[in-house]
Amino acid sequence: xxxxxxxxxxxxxxxxxxxxxxxxxxxxxxxxxxxxxxxxxxxxxxxxxxxxxxxxxxxxxxxxxxxxxxxxxxxxxxxxxxxxxxxxxxxxxxxxxxxxxxxxxxxxxxxxxxxxxxxxxxxxxxxxxxxxxxxxxxxxxxxxxxxxxxxxxxxxxxxxxxxxxxxxxxxxxxxxxxxxxxxxxxxxxxxxxxxxxxxxxxxxxxxxxxxxxxxxxxxxxxxxxxxxxxxxxxxxxxxxxxxxxxxxxxxxxxxxxxxxxxxxxxxxxxxxxxxxxxxxxxxxxxxxxxxxxxxxxxxxxxxxxxxx
Amino acid sequence: xxxxxxxxxxxxxxxxxxxxxxxxxxxxxxxxxxxxxxxxxxxxxxxxxxxxxxxxxxxxxxxxxxxxxxxxxxxxxxxxxxxxxxxxxxxxxxxxxxxxxxxxxxxxxxxxxxxxxxxxxxxxxxxxxxxxxxxxxxxxxxxxxxxxxxxxxxxxxxxxxxxxxxxxxxxxxxxxxxxxxxxxxxxxxxxxxxxxxxxxxxxxxxxxxxxxxxxxxxxxxxxxxxxxxxxxxxxxxxxxxxxxxxxxxxxxxxxxxxxxxxxxxxxxxxxxxxxxxxxxxxxxxxxxxxxxxxxxxxxxxxxxxxxx
Numbered sequence: 001x002x003x004x005x006x007x008x009x010x011x012x013x014x015x016x017x018x019x020x021x022x023x024x025x026x027x028x029x030x031x032x033x034x035x036x037x038x039x040x041x042x043x044x045x046x047x048x049x050x051x052x053x054x055x056x057x058x059x060x061x062x063x064x065x066x067x068x069x070x071x072x073x074x075x076x077x078x079x080x081x082x083x084x085x086x087x088x089x090x091x092x093x094x095x096x097x098x099x100x101x102x103x104x105x106x107x108x109x110x111x112x113x114x115x116x117x118x119x120x121x122x123x124x125x126x127x128x129x130x131x132x133x134x135x136x137x138x139x140x141x142x143x144x145x146x147x148x149x150x151x152x153x154x155x156x157x158x159x160x161x162x163x164x165x166x167x168x169x170x171x172x173x174x175x176x177x178x179x180x181x182x183x184x185x186x187x188x189x190x191x192x193x194x195x196x197x198x199x200x201x202x203x204x205x206x207x208x209x210x211x212x213x214x215x216x217x218x219x220x221x222x223x224x225x226x227x228x229x230x231x232x233x234x235x236x237x238x239x240x241x242x243x244x245x246x247x248x249x250x251x252x253x254x255x256x257x258x259x260x261x262x263x264x265x266x267x268x269x270x271x272x273x274x275x276x277x278x279x280x281x282x283x284x285x286x287x288x289x290x291x292x293x294x295x296x297x298x299x300x301x302x303x304x305x306x307x308x
Numbered sequence: 309x310x311x312x313x314x315x316x317x318x319x320x321x322x323x324x325x326x327x328x329x330x331x332x333x334x335x336x337x338x339x340x341x342x343x344x345x346x347x348x349x350x351x352x353x354x355x356x357x358x359x360x361x362x363x364x365x366x367x368x369x370x371x372x373x374x375x376x377x378x379x380x381x382x383x384x385x386x387x388x389x390x391x392x393x394x395x396x397x398x399x400x401x402x403x404x405x406x407x408x409x410x411x412x413x414x415x416x417x418x419x420x421x422x423x424x425x426x427x428x429x430x431x432x433x434x435x436x437x438x439x440x441x442x443x444x445x446x447x448x449x450x451x452x453x454x455x456x457x458x459x460x461x462x463x464x465x466x467x468x469x470x471x472x473x474x475x476x477x478x479x480x481x482x483x484x485x486x487x488x489x490x491x492x493x494x495x496x497x498x499x500x501x502x503x504x505x506x507x508x509x510x511x512x513x514x515x516x517x518x519x520x521x522x523x524x525x526x527x528x529x530x531x532x533x534x535x536x537x538x539x540x541x542x543x544x545x546x547x548x549x550x551x552x553x554x555x556x557x558x559x560x561x562x563x564x565x566x567x568x569x570x571x572x573x574x575x576x577x578x579x580x581x582x583x584x585x586x587x588x589x590x591x592x593x594x595x596x597x598x599x600x601x602x603x604x605x606x607x608x609x610x611x612x613x614x615x616x
Binding site: 023045071080106112120128134144171173176 | 386414428432435481490
């Protein structure tokens with residue numbers, strides 16, 4: 001799957017991923033009104049609004065981008081109907097040829113991680129039959145439990161040719177509280193990064209490993225160090241745009257070949273129509289605003305990479 | 309909710325929680341056959357088997373215990389039907405008066421943690437209506453992202469009188485890989501434990517805080533230290549029984565009042581009928597085997613606490 005991701009990044013010239021994190025506040029009124037008219041102001045109604053919103057954004061951007069990253073929490077908050085919209089979104093994006101990164105940040109003791117891995121990137125056995133329940137291409141994983149919490153995910157990656165992005169240095173303001181603490185003079189995130197490189201070595205695609213890392217756009221200096229520590233790992237970079245990261249800050253997340261990183265924007269793309277910059281599109285044409293925001297993001301990152 | 313948990317522990321005399329982590333391998337053949345006859349060897353069939361299995365165990369043990377801890381991964385692996393069985397299990401356990409600890413180990417950046425908190429222990433707004441999607445009483449939370457990943461959960465705990473158990477020192481063999489690393493001469497898990505005490509101070513019930521910690525039964529010496537660092541926090545102790553922990557090892561997880569800890573057993577209870585010790589019950593009477601295993605566990609832990 002890492003080979004497919006790399007090929008799609010090369011083809012689109014866009015090392016970016018659109019974060020499908022649909023808060024109800026981001027969804028235009030006419031979409032919500034239609035959904036609530038059909039299902040009422042219910043969890044089903046919210047899920048329908050989320051799904052219609054996602055579909056329009058995917059339809060309007062899928063030719064420009066290699067991948068999407070639905071954040072499962074935004075669906076899980078609406079209970080079972082929300083999770084059905086998550087699954088529908090995953091399936092639809094795959095139909096459209098997109099690589100799907102399930103942002104699930106799971107991680108547990110061995111047997112439990114094995115169940116998460118089976119459910120999200122693998123298959124589960126029921127009697128004589130097997131199923132791929134959520135069927136994402138990549139998932140994000142939390143490393144706090146150590147190797148035996150991560151290994152079951154790696155095992156499934158090998159079997160099913162899927163991939164991981166393991167949290168190394170997250171984009172949020174308090175990520176340093178534990179991740180930056182010094183251990184033998186080096187921050188914890190570097191130790192986790194070294195582990196990612198080690199785990200990744202056992203899972204190589206053509207040029208890059210199936211095992212990548214998450215490093216926030218909001219910490220570019222750390223990105224530079226981690227890039228060198230994990231030369232064969234893709235870095236998934238959240239925090240672009242709304243969280244504060246800019247293209248020029250991100251060049252050191254990439255390798256010399258212009259690959260090795262994929263930058264996520266969620267709110268900045270999916271709620272673009274709410275920004276002054278794109279307000280001429282109007283609420284009804286929110287998908288076109290998202291397309292314009294994707295084009296601007298590609299220009300920003302490409303420009304930064306060309307001028308580095 | 310911590311007051312309810314404490315009251316129920318006092319009433320039952322059982323500081324224990326039954327982990328409802330139903331692997332298909334644990335489920336007796338007659339349950340699976342009936343479920344597959346109705347739904348086929350499908351995800352729905354697996355979910356029905358899980359639900360029927362849980363129901364029998366809850367029916368046979370609910371008068372003896374204060375709480376259950378369904379591990380959501382074991383349901384999530386069966387996709388949407390699995391998660392429907394999770395929700396049905398949560399609702400049923402609450403009907404039976406049990407405190408429900410959702411073992412979800414979520415944790416993300418602020419806005420995303422807020423969505424998880426709303427979905428699991430809080431309410432979500434849809435237009436003019438609000439819903440409690442999963443409606444657990446407590447959830448487990450992963451602290452790797454620091455305070456701003458935990459605070460949204462704490463906010464919901466205050467609003468809705470729910471509670472948390474935050475991962476401090478997990479029960480798995482490689483938990484030390486990151487958690488035991490020394491920072492200024494002290495292991496990371498102690499720093500996380502101190503944070504739990506700090507977060508908990510803002511959320512006090514009568515005698516204990518709404519914010520507890522997870523510390524594995526497999527690390528009793530660390531449990532002793534952490535008990536003192538977090539005097540007002542309940543400790544959820546996984547790893548009893550099948551993972552190796554015994555009652556005598558667990559006394560130091562408790563305060564002098566005999567409270568402050570709740571010990572989880574999953575496989576040791578729900579798959580008790582598979583152990584030589586309980587095989588006289590037979591597969592058909594697996595619920596009675598679980599009841600006997602609960603009684604033995606209570607005796608073991610009570611005995612250890614009385615003899616300390």
